[in-house]
Each structure stands twice: as structure tokens, then as C-alpha cells.
Amino acid sequence: MxxxxxxxxxxxxxxxxxxxxxxxEYRGYDSAGIAVFENGEITVAKTKGxxxxxxxxxxxxxxxxxxxGIGHTRWATHGEPSDVNSHPHSGERVTIxxxxxxxNYKKLKEFLIGQGRVFKSATDTEVVxxxxxxxxxxxxxxxxxxxxxxxxxxFALGIVFQDFTDTIFAIRKESPLIVGVGExxxxxxxxxxAILKYTRxxxxxxxxxxxxxxxxxxxxxxxxxxxxxxELKTADWDMESAEKGGYEHYMLKEIHEQPTAIxxxxxxxxxxxxPSLEECGITLDEMKNxxxxxVVACGTAMHAGIVGKYVIEKLAxxxxxxxxxxxxxxxxxxxxxxxxxxIISQSxxxxxxxxxxxxxxxxxxxxxxIVNVKGSSIAREADxxxxxxxxxxxxxxxxxxxxxxxxxxxxxxxxxxxxxxxxDKEECKRLTxxxxxxxxxxxxxxxxxxxxxxxxxxxxxxxxxxxxxxGLDYALSMEGSLKLKEISYIHSESYAAGELKHGTxxxxxxxxxxxxxxxxxxxxxxxxxxxxxxxxxxxxxxMVCRESFGDDSDIADYCxxxxxxxxxxxxMLAVVPLQLVAYYASVLRGNDVDKPRNLxxxxxxx
Ligand code: M6R
Numbered sequence: 001m002x003x004x005x006x007x008x009x010x011x012x013x014x015x016x017x018x019x020x021x022x023x024x025e026y027r028g029y030d031s032a033g034i035a036v037f038e039n040g041e042i043t044v045a046k047t048k049g050x051x052x053x054x055x056x057x058x059x060x061x062x063x064x065x066x067x068x069g070i071g072h073t074r075w076a077t078h079g080e081p082s083d084v085n086s087h088p089h090s091g092e093r094v095t096i097x098x099x100x101x102x103x104n105y106k107k108l109k110e111f112l113i114g115q116g117r118v119f120k121s122a123t124d125t126e127v128v129x130x131x132x133x134x135x136x137x138x139x140x141x142x143x144x145x146x147x148x149x150x151x152x153x154x155f156a157l158g159i160v161f162q163d164f165t166d167t168i169f170a171i172r173k174e175s176p177l178i179v180g181v182g183e184x185x186x187x188x189x190x191x192x193x194a195i196l197k198y199t200r201x202x203x204x205x206x207x208x209x210x211x212x213x214x215x216x217x218x219x220x221x222x223x224x225x226x227x228x229x230x231e232l233k234t235a236d237w238d239m240e241s242a243e244k245g246g247y248e249h250y251m252l253k254e255i256h257e258q259p260t261a262i263x264x265x266x267x268x269x270x271x272x273x274x275p276s277l278e279e280c281g282i283t284l285d286e287m288k289n290x291x292x293x294x295v296v297a298c299g300t301a302m303h304a305g306i307v308g309k310y311v312i313e314k315l316a317x318x319x320x321x322x323x324x325x326x327x328x329x330x331x332x333x334x335x336x337x338x339x340x341x342x343i344i345s346q347s348x349x350x351x352x353x354x355x356x357x358x359x360x361x362x363x364x365x366x367x368x369x370i371v372n373v374k375g376s377s378i379a380r381e382a383d384x385x386x387x388x389x390x391x392x393x394x395x396x397x398x399x400x401x402x403x404x405x406x407x408x409x410x411x412x413x414x415x416x417x418x419x420x421x422x423x424d425k426e427e428c429k430r431l432t433x434x435x436x437x438x439x440x441x442x443x444x445x446x447x448x449x450x451x452x453x454x455x456x457x458x459x460x461x462x463x464x465x466x467x468x469x470x471g472l473d474y475a476l477s478m479e480g481s482l483k484l485k486e487i488s489y490i491h492s493e494s495y496a497a498g499e500l501k502h503g504t505x506x507x508x509x510x511x512x513x514x515x516x517x518x519x520x521x522x523x524x525x526x527x528x529x530x531x532x533x534x535x536x537x538x539x540x541x542x543m544v545c546r547e548s549f550g551d552d553s554d555i556a557d558y559c560x561x562x563x564x565x566x567x568x569x570x571x572m573l574a575v576v577p578l579q580l581v582a583y584y585a586s587v588l589r590g591n592d593v594d595k596p597r598n599l600x601x602x603x604x605x606x
Contacts, residue, residue, distance in 0.1 A: 009185025028075025036069035079122030091133025259439035308409030337364035348376025456584030480578035
């Protein structure tokens with residue numbers, strides 16, 4: 001959480017920092033701030049609120065002008081969102097921005113207070129600034145190394161020292177950080193889109209590496225002050241794909257990018273009509289012999305895992321356990337060397353997912369990461385890796401990343417089922433071919449979004465609603481419900497339709513909205529019975545079903561129809577109207593769709 005940037009070069013530093021932060025606001029937006037060397041002095045401008053608030057504040061107090069500095073956009077952990085808790089934080093001669101959490105900050109703070117140091121904020125970050133100051137004796141790298149040895153937790157830091165007016169310093173442990181290299185200019189950033197306007201060349205900073213950046217040279221050292229030669233990477237995301245491209249919100253743009261994202265993700269992995277996953281380093285023999293599979297992830301990525309469970313168990317007959325990463329890591333899971341643990345993550349930096357993966361590895365299991373962000377921590381540490389190719393996902397609410405996560409789960413399930421002899425070659429080809437048809441079918445759904453707007457308008461004043469479904473429809477209803485509550489702030493719950501009558505149906509009263517996902521033909525009669533049960537108690541039902549469903553007039557109040565495809569692939573299509581209903585509900589309620597309150601895109605704290 002939190003986004004950090006830094007710049008040193010020939011441009012106006014404040015402009016570069018603000019531009020970079022605008023690409024990182026998805027990481028948190030409780031406060032924003034920059035520190036710039038202006039006439040040899042570090043000048044700080046910071047405020048509670050968003051970047052727009054910082055812009056306004058700088059109109060009042062004046063924007064600092066200079067050529068070196070650091071910036072921050074915050075997702076609050078220690079200390080409420082306020083001006084004083086906003087980053088940057090300073091000691092006497094040091095100013096820093098921080099992404100992460102310092103776990104032992106209390107102990108360090110007591111020590112520093114004992115040394116006569118006075119603290120202004122309630123943050124863990126200020127402790128780092130003061131600690132750097134405490135150790136600083138004219139040699140910045142030495143102060144950083146000494147401070148590093150004191151800190152426990154996760155962090156990426158951008159640092160400026162008062163005595164070095166054309167240099168910025170950076171270090172990371174756990175939290176991500178890249179070092180951008182331009183012509184006579186250098187950058188640091190939590191994520192690649194923050195530097196794309198200026199350069200596509202960057203280094204991935206590894207844990208415990210210290211970057212020293214000046215306009216003409218970038219040096220990276222280890223903790224023993226030994227210079228490290230690193231491979232310069234080139235970003236393959238362009239500015240265009242990281243911008244809104246004419247859509248009102250990133251979320252809508254990303255919903256529309258789903259057909260392309262699916263094609264880009266699956267096409268290179270289909271050879272002669274069959275899934276081919278050799279690139280990830282998994283052999284057929286290994287694949288056949290896993291005892292059981294765990295899928296571990298958070299939020300939407302975990303919901304993609306639930307779709308995967310249904311599909312793998314149905315086709316390949318291998319038991320799959322889906323776990324929330326924050327539960328998995330502390331519940332002493334019974335994982336052995338004969339198991340496969342699949343970690344799904346868009347960002348590849350989610351702290352709980354990363355820790356869960358490390359735990360699985362320590363228990364001897366093979367780990368397979370399905371990740372979108374290249375070079376992210378989960379991608380780098382997994383035994384095997386499949387990248388999804390969704391491109392940058394900026395909206396906090398995940399849509400296209402979910403879509404490609406489930407697309408990869410399908411490929412994996414088809415491959416596994418075939419490898420185990422549970423389906424023959426023809427069936428494997430048939431399913432793969434159907435998967436390839438999904439982008440075009442999604443295009444047709446996206447051609448006309450008026451009905452989803454209409455449904456969103458019907459529930460926009462509701463206090464609470466239920467999503468119900470059976471089998472894969474239940475898996476999908478979980479995602480529909482999360483999407484809606486996350487951005488519309490309407491309370492919603494997803495429920496297995498057959499389980500309603502064991503308690504939850506008592507929530508239904510006159511007018512309660514219910515969204516019933518009813519695409520599974522083998523279960524349709526049962527789901528329709530459950531719809532009738534809630535309708536009989538006053539529920540206002542929206543049904544999401546297949547085009548071939550026929551007359552729906554006496555079953556649901558609203559009916560969203562999606563094209564027909566094999567039951568098993570229906571989630572790929574049916575999720576789209578659920579995303580759109582959530583999107584329009586959020587728009588109609590006047591919410592900040594791309595940056596819902598209290599959330600951040602990348603959750604790098606546990
Ligand atoms: O980056 P990750 O995929 O690991 O993130 C996991 C969740 O935080 C994420 O899917 C979250 O639930 C989304 N905001 C939901 O839209």
C-alpha cells in the first residue's frame with residue numbers, strides 16, 4: 001500500500017513527482033505529499049486527502065521548484081489520515097517517504113525518545129526518518145545500512161539528505177520498488193506506470209539493495225557497500241495502456257479490455273488446439289501426480305480460485321482446497337511435498353499471498369504463481385509461473401485481471417484433465433476451442449450496456465442485497481457481490497441458493513433486491529425454485545441467465561441474458577453483466593469508482 005516516487009534530473013521535480021503519483025494513487029489516497037530541494041533546502045508540501053487536494057494546497061502555499069525530490073500517496077496504517085501523518089516525514093537532516101509497515105516501531109520510538117528526539121506524527125515512518133538522522137554522520141549509505149539493521153517489517157523507502165541536494169537514495173525490503181533510468185535523469189517508483197511518461201528503462205530493486213541516484217548516474221549497492229551490476233529492463237506497457245483512453249473510468253475501460261486480455265493470455269498457450277503450459281516449468285508427470293491442489297489468494301483472485309476448483313474437480317477429478325491467504329498462513333494447513341499450491345495474484349505483491357506461498361514452499365509443496373505484474377515478488381519466488389497478460393489494471397476493483405485468472409485456470413484444468421486421462425484429446429480440444437470463443441461473445445455483451453444500467457438504477461437505493469447461485473453460479477455470485485459492495489458501498493452477501501432456507505432467507509422482505517445467477521443448465525430447475533422462494537417473500541429478483549432460457553416473465557423482475565456456451569465456461573460470460581451492474585451502481589451513487597473509500601489496489605500489508 002502507499003505509492004512512492006522520487007526524481008532527480010533536469011525537469012521541474014514537483015511536476016514529475018505529481019505525475020508519477022497520479023499513476024500510483026490506486027495504491028492509496030488518504031494523503032499526498034512531496035519534498036523537493038528548493039534553493040538547497042528541503043521544502044515539504046503535504047496534506048490529508050488526494051493529489052487534487054495537494055495541488056490545491058500548493059496553489060495556496062506555492063509549489064516547490066527544484067530538480068530533486070521524493071513524493072508519496074498514502075494508504076493509512078499507523079496514524080489516522082491527517083496532515084501531520086502525511087508523508088514525507090523528516091528528521092533534522094533527513095526526509096523520507098515510506099511504503100510498508102515497520103513492525104518494531106514502538107520499541108525504536110521509545111529508544112529515540114530516550115535519546116531526546118521529539119516526534120510529531122503517529123506514524124511508524126517518522127521513526128525511520130529519526131533513526132536515519134540518529135545514525136547520519138555525513139555518510140548517507142552508512143546511515144541507511146545501520147538503520148536497515150534496526151528495522152523489522154516491510155518497506156520501500158525514498159530518502160533525501162539535506163547535505164546531498166542533487167541525490168536521492170532508496171532501499172527496499174519486501175515492498176516493491178523500481179529505479180527508472182532516463183537521459184540525464186533518474187527515478188524511483190513503486191510501480192512502472194509512474195515513470196512511463198519519461199522512460200521505459202528500469203531496474204528492479206531486490207530486497208536489501210540500496211540505490212543512489214543522481215542525474216548522470218545510478219548506482220546500486222548491497223548492504224556491504226559492494227556495487228551491484230543489474231540487468232536493465234524495458235517496460236512493455238505503454239502510456240496509452242496505462243491511461244483511460246476515452247472511458248469515463250478505468251474500471252469501464254478495463255471491463256472493455258477483457259476480450260483482448262483473454263486473447264493475449266491464452267493464445268500463446270494453445271498449440272495445435274491443446275493447452276500448452278510447458279513455459280511455466282511444470283512437467284506432465286508432475287502434473288499427473290499431485291495428490292491435491294491448494295489455491296491460495298485474496299479477494300477477487302481468491303474468487304477466481306473458486307471457479308478453478310469447480311472446473312478442476314469436475315474435469316480432472318483432483319481435490320482442490322481454496323484458501324483465503326490470510327487464513328491459510330496461520331491455520332497450520334496440512335500441505336505436503338506431493339501437493340501443488342497455486343497462488344493467484346494480480347499485483348504479485350499481496351502480503352498475505354506472498355507469505356502463504358513462502359509457507360507452502362517451506363512445507364515442501366510445489367508452488368505455481370498466476371500473476372499479472374511482471375517481476376513482482378510472487379512471480380519471482382514461485383517455483384513455477386504463469387503470467388496473465390491483462391496489462392496494467394488501475395481501477396481498484398479488479399475486472400480484467402479476474403477474467404484472465406479464470407482463463408488460465410481453465411487452461412490448467414483442461415490440461416490436467418487430459419494429462420490424467422479424464423478427458424480425451426477431442427474433448428480437450430473442444431473445450432479449448434470454446435474458451436477461444438469467449439472473447440467474441442464478451443464483445444457482444446459489451447455492445448449494449450443499457451439493461452445493466454437499468455438494473456443498477458433499480459437497486460441503487462437499497463441498503464442490502466443478496467447474490468445467489470448454485471455450483472459455478474455460486475462461485476460467480478461471490479465475485480458479483482464483492483464487486484458491488486466494494487465500489488457502491490451497498491451491503492451485499494453471496495449465498496449458495498440451496499442454503500438460503502437454513503437461515504438467510506429471513507433477511508428477505510418486501511422489495512429486497514436479489515441477484516440470482518442461473519446459467520448452469522444442469523442446476524437451473526433447482527435455482528429457479530430458489531428464486532421462487534425468495535420472490536414469494538417479496539424479493540425483487542434480477543436473474544442472470546442464458547439467452548436460450550426462454551420466457552422469464554413469471555420468474556424474475558429483471559432478466560439479463562448472456563450468450564450460450566457450455567455450462568463450464570459460463571462464468572467467463574456471466575461475470576461481465578455483474579461487473580457492469582456494480583460499475584453503474586457506483587456511478588449512480590456518485591462514488592469514486594476507481595478509488596473506492598478505504599481501499600488500495602495493492603495490499604502489501606497483512
Ligand atoms: O493483487 P492481488 O490480486 O493479490 O489482490 C487481491 C485482492 O486484494 C484484490 O483482488 C481485491 O479483492 C480487489 N480489489 C477486488 O476487486
